Amino acid sequence: MTTxxxxxxxxxxxxxxxxxxxxxxxxxxxxxxxxxxxxxxxILKAWISFNPEQVGEVSWSWNWMPSIxxxxxxxxxxxxxxxxxxxFILSFLLAFYSLGKEKLGxxxxxxxxxxxxxxxxxxxxxxxxxxxVFWEFMLIPMYFLIxxxxxxxRVYAALKFFAFTMAGSxxxxxxxxxxxxxxxxxxxNALRDAQIPYDGIWGFQGLVFLGxxxxxxxxxxxxxxxxxxxxxxxxxPTGASVILAGVLLKLGVYGIARWGLGLFPMAAQxxxxxxxxxxxxxxxxxxxxxxxxxxxxxxxxxxxxxxxxFMVLGLFAFNVEALQGxxxxxxxxxLSTGALFLIFGIIYDRTHTREISQYGGLASKNGLLATxxxxxxxxxxxxxxxxxxxxxxxxxxxxFFTNKIVACVALSGVLLGAIYMLSMLRRVVFGPVxxxxxxxxxxxxxxxxxxxxxxxVLMLILGLQPQFLFEKAKFSxxxxxxxxxxxxxx
Amino acid sequence: MNSIFFDSSVxxxxxxxxxxxxxxxxxxxxxxxTTVAVGLKAKLAxxxxxxxxxxxxxxxxxxxSIGDPEVSIFGxxxxxxxxxxxxxxxxxxxxxxxxxxxxxxxxxxWSTLLLVSVLGLALLPGAxxxxxxxxxxxxxxxxxxxxxxxxxxxxxxxEAGLKYLLMGAFASAILLMGMALVFGASGSFDYQVIREIIxxxxxxxxxxxxxxxxxxxxxxxxxxxxAHMWAADIYQSAPTALAAFMAGAGKLSxxxxxxxxxxxxxxxxxxxxxxxxxxxxxxxIVVGNLMALxxxxxxxxxxxxxxxxxxYAAxVWRLSDASLPALYVYLLTYGLGFMVAFACLEIFASALRxxxxxxxxxxxxxxxxxxxxxFGVFAMTLALFSMAGIPPLPGFLGKYFxxxxxxxxxxxLETFWIMLGSLMGLAYYLRILVPLYxxxxxxxxxxxVKGASCMPxxxxxxxxxxxxxxxxxxxxxxxxxxxxLLGMK
Numbered sequence: 001m002t003t004x005x006x007x008x009x010x011x012x013x014x015x016x017x018x019x020x021x022x023x024x025x026x027x028x029x030x031x032x033x034x035x036x037x038x039x040x041x042x043i044l045k046a047w048i049s050f051n052p053e054q055v056g057e058v059s060w061s062w063n064w065m066p067s068i069x070x071x072x073x074x075x076x077x078x079x080x081x082x083x084x085x086x087x088f089i090l091s092f093l094l095a096f097y098s099l100g101k102e103k104l105g106x107x108x109x110x111x112x113x114x115x116x117x118x119x120x121x122x123x124x125x126x127x128x129x130x131x132x133v134f135w136e137f138m139l140i141p142m143y144f145l146i147x148x149x150x151x152x153x154r155v156y157a158a159l160k161f162f163a164f165t166m167a168g169s170x171x172x173x174x175x176x177x178x179x180x181x182x183x184x185x186x187x188x189n190a191l192r193d194a195q196i197p198y199d200g201i202w203g204f205q206g207l208v209f210l211g212x213x214x215x216x217x218x219x220x221x222x223x224x225x226x227x228x229x230x231x232x233x234x235x236x237p238t239g240a241s242v243i244l245a246g247v248l249l250k251l252g253v254y255g256i257a258r259w260g261l262g263l264f265p266m267a268a269q270x271x272x273x274x275x276x277x278x279x280x281x282x283x284x285x286x287x288x289x290x291x292x293x294x295x296x297x298x299x300x301x302x303x304x305x306x307x308x309x310f311m312v313l314g315l316f317a318f319n320v321e322a323l324q325g326x327x328x329x330x331x332x333x334x335l336s337t338g339a340l341f342l343i344f345g346i347i348y349d350r351t352h353t354r355e356i357s358q359y360g361g362l363a364s365k366n367g368l369l370a371t372x373x374x375x376x377x378x379x380x381x382x383x384x385x386x387x388x389x390x391x392x393x394x395x396x397x398x399x400f401f402t403n404k405i406v407a408c409v410a411l412s413g414v415l416l417g418a419i420y421m422l423s424m425l426r427r428v429v430f431g432p433v434x435x436x437x438x439x440x441x442x443x444x445x446x447x448x449x450x451x452x453x454x455x456x457v458l459m460l461i462l463g464l465q466p467q468f469l470f471e472k473a474k475f476s477x478x479x480x481x482x483x484x485x486x487x488x489x490x
Numbered sequence: 491m492n493s494i495f496f497d498s499s500v501x502x503x504x505x506x507x508x509x510x511x512x513x514x515x516x517x518x519x520x521x522x523x524t525t526v527a528v529g530l531k532a533k534l535a536x537x538x539x540x541x542x543x544x545x546x547x548x549x550x551x552x553x554x555s556i557g558d559p560e561v562s563i564f565g566x567x568x569x570x571x572x573x574x575x576x577x578x579x580x581x582x583x584x585x586x587x588x589x590x591x592x593x594x595x596x597x598x599x600w601s602t603l604l605l606v607s608v609l610g611l612a613l614l615p616g617a618x619x620x621x622x623x624x625x626x627x628x629x630x631x632x633x634x635x636x637x638x639x640x641x642x643x644x645x646x647x648x649e650a651g652l653k654y655l656l657m658g659a660f661a662s663a664i665l666l667m668g669m670a671l672v673f674g675a676s677g678s679f680d681y682q683v684i685r686e687i688i689x690x691x692x693x694x695x696x697x698x699x700x701x702x703x704x705x706x707x708x709x710x711x712x713x714x715x716x717a718h719m720w721a722a723d724i725y726q727s728a729p730t731a732l733a734a735f736m737a738g739a740g741k742l743s744x745x746x747x748x749x750x751x752x753x754x755x756x757x758x759x760x761x762x763x764x765x766x767x768x769x770x771x772x773x774x775i776v777v778g779n780l781m782a783l784x785x786x787x788x789x790x791x792x793x794x795x796x797x798x799x800x801x802y803a804a805x806v807w808r809l810s811d812a813s814l815p816a817l818y819v820y821l822l823t824y825g826l827g828f829m830v831a832f833a834c835l836e837i838f839a840s841a842l843r844x845x846x847x848x849x850x851x852x853x854x855x856x857x858x859x860x861x862x863x864x865f866g867v868f869a870m871t872l873a874l875f876s877m878a879g880i881p882p883l884p885g886f887l888g889k890y891f892x893x894x895x896x897x898x899x900x901x902x903l904e905t906f907w908i909m910l911g912s913l914m915g916l917a918y919y920l921r922i923l924v925p926l927y928x929x930x931x932x933x934x935x936x937x938x939v940k941g942a943s944c945m946p947x948x949x950x951x952x953x954x955x956x957x958x959x960x961x962x963x964x965x966x967x968x969x970x971x972x973x974x975l976l977g978m979k
Binding site: 132167178 | 880882890894912927928965
């Protein structure tokens with residue numbers, strides 16, 4: 001029941017929030033916070049009662065569509081629980097951020113809540129069809145969030161986001177159709193137990209895996225499917241950027257781990273080489289692209305492309321270090337990039353420009369905010385003591401076991417990351433006060449601090465004490481790798 | 491011949507047969523009542539009441555008799571089974587929704603014509619020989635020609651009506667020609683007999699040609715490319731009630747009847763026939779979607795979207811009548827979405843102070859203010875996402891059934907066409923949403939519009955409810971059990 005509530009609270013809350021349209025904006029904003037407290041209660045309950053020795057255990061099931069052999073199976077395990085928690089934390093802090101913002105009224109918050117329901121739903125779903133339904137449903141609220149509350153080119157960005165993701169998802173739908181006609185069931189556990197036989201990448205398992213992989217690769221995004229991301233990130237409103245970076249991209253990594261490696265281990269091994277090359281391309285080209293950007297949000301978006309490349313490496317290195325690293329980096333990157341988008345969003349609310357050249361001297365205008373910004377950027381670069389370091393270190397050392405050359409090339413991404421991030425910081429935070437900051441006062445309201453500070457604290461905790469998370473995910477990760485190594489026991 | 495017309499046994503009607511005929515008798519009664527109402531110069535409200543009572547009665551009796559034994563009536567002329575009853579239920583709902591759009595201008599003979607057309611549609615999938623098929627097809631088509639051209643005041647309305655009449659007559663002639671060829675080669679109009687001849691012997695070129703001619707004329711009725719030319723004009727310029735009726739109810743019945751006829755008379759085993767269906771389907775998907783992308787007028791866009799959707803449905807024509815449930819669910823959910831979209835266009839038209847929805851263009855939409863059209867905008871969004879096939883909206887379920895059936899039958903490559911079409915479709919569905927939500931253009935002040943009919947709103951609400959109920963029913967239906975949807979096994 002708790003598992004169902006994780007999904008139901010934001011869904012029902014979102015629908016109720018639509019009804020707040022006729023009340024003052026404050027009412028909707030405070031109700032949204034109340035809603036997050038209720039949601040948080042269930043998240044906490046799930047976290048405490050969580051049994052890490054389980055993978056794919058169905059804790060709530062409803063025979064919702066017998067006509068297509070699909071059940072609404074929901075379950076919590078080490079793969080999805082940390083991401084559900086991350087989704088909650090980011091959304092909770094954004095609820096505080098939106099307090100008092102004139103533009104962010106009932107319908108914005110309602111769409112946001114429904115987006116949360118969809119993303120949590122696709123995390124918890126243990127049935128391929130249910131997973132697809134939630135996965136696709138995410139597009140609708142996100143389309144409106146970008147298209148309605150975004151900046152100048154929002155309509156184009158929203159359409160591009162929708163079309164790219166949908167194109168990938170349709171191939172996944174075909175893969176699901178193929179699975180359903182072959183096996184008559186769509187449950188993750190049943191499909192795994194069916195041990196889909198492998199006969200080459202152009203055989204059944206291979207093609208179905210490719211269908212899933214394309215959908216996830218677009219979402220992550222893996223180079224060369226990444227072009228929608230910079231547009232979507234740049235044009236999206238702050239909240240949507242944070243959730244996009246913090247949750248939606250992570251769903252791609254999660255999807256490969258559960259629906260890719262878990263069901264089609266041999267096909268995954270077959271494409272590992274190609275995926276590693278694409279990941280490297282993403283890391284190197286993404287880093288260079290980020291270096292050259294003059295728009296801060298675009299720069300952070302390209303840095304996401306590069307960082308997500310690391311996670312793909314971790315997924316396809318097939319050892320405990322790399323996979324743990326990928327799952328950990330998923331959280332770390334969600335926090336650090338989320339914080340970067342949030343902090344810059346707060347600045348942008350006041351200055352309304354994203355040009356790096358217009359900035360400069362943030363440190364002398366608001367030292368505390370500048371500190372928070374630098375802190376998040378350092379976490380993103382991978383400074384030891386902060387979570388980015390742990391994630392990238394694990395991924396790189398894991399990859400090094402599998403392929404030394406790949407690890408060495410990927411290492412250049414860490415270096416490039418430091419270069420573009422630091423040069424951005426130099427131009428935005430330090431130096432003389434630039435024209436925009438000259439003209440605008442950067443004073444933060446209490447609720448904006450409430451949104452930022454917990455993120456920084458969490459990053460510090462994850463950076464210094466990552467062990468508790470590894471323990472949560474350990475069993476699931478080792479289980480997947482054992483599965484891959486066994487090769488259906490042949 | 492004599493088995494159809496001169497067999498004395500057909501006049502001995504049993505109790506089961508009378509019960510089987512009940513829904514159709516209700517429609518006939520409705521035709522009598524509305525004719526009398528026309529004679530008495532009844533008001534629009536009276537006609538509305540009559541239409542509602544008889545269409546709802548038709549739908550309810552169909553629903554109530556689902557599960558009754560199958561009966562054949564008048565030899566092969568009519569076979570009443572659960573499939574026919576389900577189709578009747580869907581037709582009743584769609585026609586009822588469409589009848590809500592009947593306006594002051596069109597009432598009168600209109601309601602009679604509509605009921606006659608529904609009668610033809612309701613009988614069509616029950617035909618088990620080609621003569622009956624032809625008679626039912628003309629029963630539904632001839633009132634359509636009249637409705638399309640009657641009392642046309644709008645620009646292009648008369649042209650559309652004439653185009654429809656000429657092309658319809660042409661299609662009927664082709665159908666007769668095809669039937670004649672099939673009869674010549676097989677000596678029978680009976681589906682079953684023709685099937686045995688095709689399956690057991692080498693199909694003669696005569697039968698092949700006849701089957702292809704029949705396909706062409708049916709393709710015209712459901713507006714498959716290249717026989718789609720009338721569709722855009724009719725959907726744009728004809729009265730809203732007719733356009734909605736033909737797009738929803740018309741397609742549902744003719745597609746299902748086509749599948750039953752082609753499957754039962756063995757045409758689907760002919761290779762040339764299969765290829766021709768595939769060509770029709772692919773052309774419809776590609777051309778329909780491309781044309782929809784280039785339109786400025788909203789009703790024309792929806793018309794081409796409907797052409798594309800006919801392409802998806804035509805893919806099912808390549809399977810067998812075991813795929814009737816998939817076809818039915820797809821067409822019903824699409825038709826309901828289409829109906830809601832049309833209702834919303836009517837709501838927009840009155841908000842924009844236009845006489846009717848025929849002239850609404852994309853550029854007009856951005857003027858729609860929040861105020862009174864808020865509900866219309868919301869309903870339009872749901873309808874469009876449903877037609878685009880985004881889960882969890884009902885339209886997705888229909889498309890999913892179609893894709894699964896195609897996949898299971900080994901037509902994997904065809905499913906890619908459907909996916910490609912869905913992706914293209916997304917572009918113009920979202921294009922409608924952009925001015926509704928995302929533009930910050932000057933909005934029209936939300937003044938109450940005097941004298942605006944509330945009927946479109948009623949239609950939109952009912953359509954959404956029907957979609958929701960449909961989602962519940964079709965999702966919960968267990969296709970894997972022996973008692974499957976539409977009584978098909």
